[in-house]
Amino acid sequence: MGNLFDLCRDKDCKTHFNERSHYQTTPQEQAKRKKEREQDEAKRAKFDASIATALAKVKFPLSEKSLDALLDVVLSDKGTSFLMPICKRHDLKADKSKDGARDYHAPLLRLAEEGGSDGKLRMIFELHLPTYWAHTDDSNLKKRIAKL
Numbered sequence: 001m002g003n004l005f006d007l008c009r010d011k012d013c014k015t016h017f018n019e020r021s022h023y024q025t026t027p028q029e030q031a032k033r034k035k036e037r038e039q040d041e042a043k044r045a046k047f048d049a050s051i052a053t054a055l056a057k058v059k060f061p062l063s064e065k066s067l068d069a070l071l072d073v074v075l076s077d078k079g080t081s082f083l084m085p086i087c088k089r090h091d092l093k094a095d096k097s098k099d100g101a102r103d104y105h106a107p108l109l110r111l112a113e114e115g116g117s118d119g120k121l122r123m124i125f126e127l128h129l130p131t132y133w134a135h136t137d138d139s140n141l142k143k144r145i146a147k148l
Helices: 027-056 064-076 080-089 105-114 116-128 139-146
Strands: none
Touching: 027 080, 027 116, 027 139, 064 105, 064 116, 080 105, 105 116
16 A cells, blocks of 8 residues: 655765765854854844934823824734834733733733833834834934934
8 A cells, every 4th residue: 555665864875865964063153153143132232222212202292092092003003023023122021822822912012001101102103113123224214213
């Protein structure tokens, strides 16, 4: 009914494993990659600091009902890949359900509500700004954020 075949498991076999790479990174490559990750993290931290400075300046007299509705619409419009870096910026962890799903909306909503009306408005504003990963070298964007 079925087929019987042999399977070669000898990693030194020149016939069956000649195309496999046993490449391992050198200590120099590992150090270089670590340095690049640290540089990226420093850039991200600087970007996040500029966002925080801009958000601290945001105030507007909206009614609580309008503000809640606006926050709900804006927050529900964003997907996980957009919300993850914002949670990270605020050192927030996603809520986990019993089935293992992660909810990034809830911790951001709690953070916004903790700040009252100004906190909600800042969150709405932040949700409209681009994330670092999408705009790492956008100098025009950085200039516009600095003007806030």
